[in-house]
Amino acid sequence: MTEVTAAAPSRVPEIQRVSCGTVFTALKRGWRDFLAAPGYGAFFGGFYVVCGIAMFWVTQVTGQIYWLAILVFGFPLLGPFAAVGLYEVSRRLENGTPLNWREILGVIWRQKDRQLPSISAIIILIFLFWSFIGHMIFALFLGLSTMTNVTSSYEVFLTANGLMMLGVGSLVGAGLAALIFAVTVVGLPLLLDREIDFVTAMIVSVSTVTANPGPMLLWGITLIGLLFAGMLPFFIGLLVVLPVLGHATWHLYRAALV
Numbered sequence: 712m713t714e715v716t717a718a719a720p721s722r723v724p725e726i727q728r729v730s731c732g733t734v735f736t737a738l739k740r741g742w743r744d745f746l747a748a749p750g751y752g753a754f755f756g757g758f759y760v761v762c763g764i765a766m767f768w769v770t771q772v773t774g775q776i777y778w779l780a781i782l783v784f785g786f787p788l789l790g791p792f793a794a795v796g797l798y799e800v801s802r803r804l805e806n807g808t809p810l811n812w813r814e815i816l817g818v819i820w821r822q823k824d825r826q827l828p829s830i831s832a833i834i835i836l837i838f839l840f841w842s843f844i845g846h847m848i849f850a851l852f853l854g855l856s857t858m859t860n861v862t863s864s865y866e867v868f869l870t871a872n873g874l875m876m877l878g879v880g881s882l883v884g885a886g887l888a889a890l891i892f893a894v895t896v897v898g899l900p901l902l903l904d905r906e907i908d909f910v911t912a913m914i915v916s917v918s919t920v921t922a923n924p925g926p927m928l929l930w931g932i933t934l935i936g937l938l939f940a941g942m943l944p945f946f947i948g949l950l951v952v953l954p955v956l957g958h959a960t961w962h963l964y965r966a967a968l969v
Contacts, residue, residue, distance in 0.1 A: 722905065722907075723907070723911060723915065724901065724905070724915060724968035724969060725968065725969050726915070726918055726919050726922050726967065726968060727966065727967055727968065727969060728922065728923060729923050729926045729963070729966050729967050730926055731925060731926050731929050733926060733963065733966050733967075734926050734929050734930050734933065734963065736962070736966075737930075737959040737960070737962040737963040737966065738933070738955070738959045740958065740959065740962040741801075741954075741955045741956065741957070741958035741959025741960075741961075741962060742955050742958075742959075743958075744797075744800065744801050744804055744954075744958035744961075744962075745951070745954045745955050745958055747804055748800050748804065748810055749954075751796065751797070751800045751810065751815070751954070752797065752800075752950075752951070752953075752954025752955075752957075752958075753950055753954070754796075755794075755796045755797055755953065755954060755957065756949050756950045756951065756952070756953040756954045757950060759946070759949050759953055760946045760947060760949050760950055763942065763945075763946030763949065764945065764946055767945075767946075794899060794900075794953075794956070794957035794960055794961075795819055795822065795827065795899065795903060796815060796816070796819050796957075797953075797954055797957030797958050797960075797961070798899070798900045798903050798904075798957065798960070798961045798964075799815050799818050799819065799903065800815060800958070801957075801958045801961035801962065802903075802904065802961065803815070805961075805965070818903075822902075822903070825902065825906075826902050826907070826908055826909040826912065827899075827902050827903070827909075829909040830894070830895065830898060830899065830902065830909045830912065830913065833894070834891060834895070837887055837890065837891055840887070841883075841884060841887050844883060845880055845883075845884070848876055848879055848880045848883065849876060849880070851876075852872045852873070852875055852876035852879070853867060853872055853873060853876055888931075888935065889931070892920075892931050892934070893916060893917045893920045894913040894916050894917060895913075895916060896916055896919070896920060896927065896930070896931075896960065896963075896964075897915065897916045897919050897963070897964045897967055897968055898912040898913050898915065898916035899912075899960075900960060900961050900964040901915060901916070901964065901968065904964075915968070919967050919968065923967065930963065934956060937952045937955075937956060938952060938953075938956070940952065941953065
């Protein structure tokens with residue numbers, strides 16, 4: 712068995728026009744890949760399920776439940792991390808390469824010496840910024856005193872200030888999510904697939920989004936909608952949603968760049 716370890720030679724890819732039909736085709740292929748390798752999907756998706764449950768438990772135990780809303784809205788920002796292993800699974804299925812746990816995890820591990828950590832650091836910084844700005848928005852509209860009793864007074868969110876806080880927070884969160892989406896939607900699979908620097912990968916990703924605004928908007932809405940739907944049943948839905956979206960993103964990348 713020959714292990715696939717090297718990425719393709721460096722070359723700035725050409726951006727292709729895609730349609731909304733391409734998005735649905737990518738989703739179908741993502742579902743197909745999930746069914747072909749459910750164990751890998753459960754493994755990578757399960758990591759986020761455990762993290763989500765742990766996040767909920769910590770906010771409950773510490774009595775800081777107000778952080779939960781901030782973390783829940785920021786949680787999808789970290790979704791791209793789970794997708795890296797899924798990209799490799801889809802690449803192997805596409806190439807007809809046998810799936811092997813050691814080899815797939817090895818490919819992920821070797822990313823530490825390439826460009827992926829750099830773009831990952833940017834994602835983490837944006838998530839931390841969201842945590843800070845979300846806390847500040849909460850305090851600005853509801854005051855610090857509200858933070859001590861919000862667990863027993865959820866009605867505070869229905870007040871004028873509470874609704875304004877939710878509106879402003881949603882707009883800021885949506886802006887940050889759009890930023891991460893633009894730089895990673897094809898940037899992450901591109902870094903896994905080819906030897907290219909992370910700045911170029913982000914530029915290519917943003918250019919792909921601007922070249923295909925309609926389909927990429929549809930894909931972004933689909934991502935957010937399915938991620939939040941997967942989080943509702945105590946994060947359990949992410950066991951299926953994350954793998955399907957990860958596999959589908961790979962196929963969308965393959966259609967958008969050559």
